[in-house]
Amino acid sequence: MIDQTMIPDIDPIALPAPIWLLKFLLLLTFTLHILAMNVAVGGGFVAAFTEYFGRKKKSQNHFELSRGIAKMLPPFTAFTITLGVAPLLFLQVLYGQFFYTSTILMAWPWLSVIVIFILAYYGYYIFSFRWEKLNGKRFWAVLISATMLATIGLIYVNNIVLMLTPDKWKAMYFANPHGTHMNFDDATLIPRYLHYIISALAVAGVVVIMWGMRKLKSDEQLGKWAIRYGAWWFLIPTFINIGVGVWWLIALPREFMLMFMGGNQLATGYFLVGLASIFVCIMLMFVGMNASKPIGKIMAAKLFFLITIVTMILMRHELREAYLKPYINWDAVQTEPQWGVIIIFALLLVGGLITVIWMLKKSFGKPAIN
Amino acid sequence: MNYPFWDIPFIGGGMLIGFVAIIHTFVAQFAIGGGLFLVLTERKAYRENNPKIIDYLKIHSKFFILLTLVFGALTGVAIWFTIGLVTPMATSSLIHIFVWGWAIEWVFFFIEIAAAMIYYYTWDKLDRKTHIAIGWIYFIAAWMSLFVINGILTFMLTPGDWLQTKSFWDGFFNPTMLPSLVIRTAVTIALAGLYALLTSSFMKDDELRTTMIKYSSKWILVPFFVLPFGGLWYVLSIPTLSFDIIAGGAPAITIFVALGVFFSVIIFIFAYFLPYRVPHRFSAALAFMFLMLGLFVMGVSEMVREAIRKPYIIYDYMYSNNVFKTEADKFKTAGILPSSKWTHVKSADDANIMKAGEQVFKLQCQSCHTVQGYNGIKILTKGWQEPFIENQIEHLNQLKGFMPPFMGSESEKKALAKWLYELNKTEQIIRNQ
Numbered sequence: 158m159i160d161q162t163m164i165p166d167i168d169p170i171a172l173p174a175p176i177w178l179l180k181f182l183l184l185l186t187f188t189l190h191i192l193a194m195n196v197a198v199g200g201g202f203v204a205a206f207t208e209y210f211g212r213k214k215k216s217q218n219h220f221e222l223s224r225g226i227a228k229m230l231p232p233f234t235a236f237t238i239t240l241g242v243a244p245l246l247f248l249q250v251l252y253g254q255f256f257y258t259s260t261i262l263m264a265w266p267w268l269s270v271i272v273i274f275i276l277a278y279y280g281y282y283i284f285s286f287r288w289e290k291l292n293g294k295r296f297w298a299v300l301i302s303a304t305m306l307a308t309i310g311l312i313y314v315n316n317i318v319l320m321l322t323p324d325k326w327k328a329m330y331f332a333n334p335h336g337t338h339m340n341f342d343d344a345t346l347i348p349r350y351l352h353y354i355i356s357a358l359a360v361a362g363v364v365v366i367m368w369g370m371r372k373l374k375s376d377e378q379l380g381k382w383a384i385r386y387g388a389w390w391f392l393i394p395t396f397i398n399i400g401v402g403v404w405w406l407i408a409l410p411r412e413f414m415l416m417f418m419g420g421n422q423l424a425t426g427y428f429l430v431g432l433a434s435i436f437v438c439i440m441l442m443f444v445g446m447n448a449s450k451p452i453g454k455i456m457a458a459k460l461f462f463l464i465t466i467v468t469m470i471l472m473r474h475e476l477r478e479a480y481l482k483p484y485i486n487w488d489a490v491q492t493e494p495q496w497g498v499i500i501i502f503a504l505l506l507v508g509g510l511i512t513v514i515w516m517l518k519k520s521f522g523k524p525a526i527n
Numbered sequence: 528m529n530y531p532f533w534d535i536p537f538i539g540g541g542m543l544i545g546f547v548a549i550i551h552t553f554v555a556q557f558a559i560g561g562g563l564f565l566v567l568t569e570r571k572a573y574r575e576n577n578p579k580i581i582d583y584l585k586i587h588s589k590f591f592i593l594l595t596l597v598f599g600a601l602t603g604v605a606i607w608f609t610i611g612l613v614t615p616m617a618t619s620s621l622i623h624i625f626v627w628g629w630a631i632e633w634v635f636f637f638i639e640i641a642a643a644m645i646y647y648y649t650w651d652k653l654d655r656k657t658h659i660a661i662g663w664i665y666f667i668a669a670w671m672s673l674f675v676i677n678g679i680l681t682f683m684l685t686p687g688d689w690l691q692t693k694s695f696w697d698g699f700f701n702p703t704m705l706p707s708l709v710i711r712t713a714v715t716i717a718l719a720g721l722y723a724l725l726t727s728s729f730m731k732d733d734e735l736r737t738t739m740i741k742y743s744s745k746w747i748l749v750p751f752f753v754l755p756f757g758g759l760w761y762v763l764s765i766p767t768l769s770f771d772i773i774a775g776g777a778p779a780i781t782i783f784v785a786l787g788v789f790f791s792v793i794i795f796i797f798a799y800f801l802p803y804r805v806p807h808r809f810s811a812a813l814a815f816m817f818l819m820l821g822l823f824v825m826g827v828s829e830m831v832r833e834a835i836r837k838p839y840i841i842y843d844y845m846y847s848n849n850v851f852k853t854e855a856d857k858f859k860t861a862g863i864l865p866s867s868k869w870t871h872v873k874s875a876d877d878a879n880i881m882k883a884g885e886q887v888f889k890l891q892c893q894s895c896h897t898v899q900g901y902n903g904i905k906i907l908t909k910g911w912q913e914p915f916i917e918n919q920i921e922h923l924n925q926l927k928g929f930m931p932p933f934m935g936s937e938s939e940k941k942a943l944a945k946w947l948y949e950l951n952k953t954e955q956i957i958r959n960q
Binding site for chain 2: 163164165166168169170171172173174179182231232235236238239240242243245246247249250253254257258260261262264267268270271274275278279282326330331334335336495497498499501502505506509512513516517519520
């Protein structure tokens with residue numbers, strides 16, 4: 158028998174939008190956040206190992222790439238934060254009664270995220286702004302920062318899984334109300350976390366490939382090297398991740414595992430599309446990395462990779478809904494959409510995107526003569 | 528009652544929120560005024576054809592992004608984390624009422640961060656006009672995010688017509704929204720001056736340093752002509768009880784207000800006589816001292832702003848201890864223990880009186896009080912006899928206007944009084960012997 162008395166009552170104020178719209182925005186902004194986070198975290202690790210290999214092999218290519226990633230890390234870290242705020246907002250409005258509770262149980266680790274993030278972010282700025290001066294210390298600067306960011310991911314996964322398992326809360330809170338818990342006894346936690354972090358390496362690999370494609374014009378040798386190098390960073394983690402994904406699937410409670418194997422048509426559908434697209438993506442990547450004209454194939458591979466990421470996020474969402482099904486009845490949740498404000502938000506969002514695109518276009522355009 | 532209570536010994540949740548909020552506001556408001564400072568100063572440099580000022584701005588803008596994009600942005604997230612942990616009920620209300628306000632604020636935040644990065648990275652890349660345009664985009668987005676957050680923050684003190692209509696716009700354009708916006712905008716400009724004083728005083732070129740110090744001091748002086756009017760307007764718009772709290776109802780808060788005003792005047796006078804009149808004698812150490820004074824004034828005014836909202840967290844809607852105003856009567860008759868999800872103790876009787884008292888304290892009082900520490904209840908009730916404590920609890924809201932009424936049954940009140948009395952009793956016995 159599930160003890161539901163511990164779950165806080167739903168907020169008496171009706172949701173100010175249709176549930177589908179809030180869920181859509183949650184998933185959309187989370188996808189964008191994950192992509193930026195993958196570049197910021199995965200990119201940090203790739204930069205660290207690229208430094209290491211560069212030093213061992215005395216390879217200029219590696220250093221050029223390290224310098225290139227160094228320039229990317231601070232902006233992508235900034236995007237990780239800004240794009241992370243939105244899904245956290247929509248998560249709170251939709252699942253607040255679960256999220257706040259699990260967060261309180263692990264309050265101190267949760268708050269430590271801020272301190273770790275500030276330190277890691279400054280570490281990235283040091284790596285970026287003092288790239289030349291750091292020289293031999295570059296490996297450590299970027300590795301430590303990336304590891305700190307990866308630790309934040311671990312704390313997040315702890316909380317996001319804990320919010321799905323309300324039956325554990327009572328014992329935790331009565332054992333200790335000071336907010337120092339973690340959730341490591343959940344069998345799905347480690348594979349779930351590794352699945353995210355390893356895919357961050359793969360996404361960073363794709364970013365290296367894109368960097369290489371940009372370089373093709375100015376320095377063909379460097380560009381081709383970077384495309385092959387990035388492709389390996391994509392391929393090896395992806396192969397490992399297929400194994401980790403299976404581990405996660407098996408670690409899930411049996412009914413949730415079966416959900417992806419025919420138990421739930423939608424969840425199974427996402428899974429099949431995800432598997433098919435990552436298969437196509439790997440094939441295209443193999444062909445593209447060795448091709449004399451790689452751009453078309455690699456762009457297609459990127460598209461299939463994006464499809465895979467989206468289906469994985471949709472699967473993650475279905476899993477959350479399945480976990481919470483006994484505790485929340487969406488049909489009973491009241492909504493009173495504030496359409497006026499929603500329209501203003503939509504217009505501002507479009508205007509904001511146009512503004513940012515305009516600024517980026519200007520800044521990546523030809524240098525002007527002052 | 529709904530959420531588990533996060534027990535933070537010694538400092539308490541309120542203090543933690545205050546700490547995070549003050550350091551965030553001090554940097555975030557600089558991020559807004561500092562944007563205006565950057566564009567207007569850049570324009571001045573081109574108009575006066577003074578490339579040295581551009582050199583200064585390149586350094587200042589690096590300091591600016593390192594401080595605001597990293598520390599400012601993340602401490603902002605930290606406030607959000609902290610209020611969710613300490614006052615989940617109120618946070619949930621603010622998120623439900625204003626989710627689209629937050630979403631709009633997020634759009635501006637996104638533009639702001641992108642513009643700040645691009646502004647910094649394109650000093651030598653873009654033509655002057657475009658670079659200044661990006662600076663303006665930055666400032667407008669940053670100010671708009673203040674505009675949105677200010678509406679939500681002031682809502683907590685003066686929800687106005689929202690209490691009846693439950694309309695987003697009534698809550699947002701509430702009675703203190705505009706006066707607060709005027710004050711905060713003026714403060715952002717003064718802060719831009721304070722921070723610019725610091726970076727200016729590090730310039731090696733004597734002429735540049737003197738020019739920039741004098742120029743920065745004007746940024747501090749000008750807003751001070753607006754602040755008294757904004758302050759007056761604000762005070763006239765707040766609820767009567769809040770006014771009483773400032774005007775002597777809670778002596779500590781009155782002292783805070785006086786300190787805030789006093790040190791603001793000090794900043795103004797010193798800004799005039801030092802960096803404005805004798806900029807060549809100004810030093811980095813003095814600039815740092817100015818900045819610390821600014822932090823102090825910001826600290827006391829934020830604490831006053833929090834204090835005058837008592838006994839509510841959202842005025843006339845939710846009490847400081849996360850209880851809906853409409854629920855108070857229910858708890859008085861049915862008791863708070865049976866209505867709470869996160870306690871073992873479900874009723875108070877003679878057998879479990881101490882345990883029940885402790886739980887009632889946790890549920891009703893610990894949002895503002897610690898046992899021993901900040902606003903510690905042990906010291907506050909020292910020397911009180913049990914019947915006296917009971918009487919105080921009974922008339923809490925009449926005796927201390929800034930406290931919510933006690934919301935619990937007769938037996939719960941007795942249990943709380945007993946537990947509070949026992950806190951000091953052991954010591955008293957030892958002392959009497």
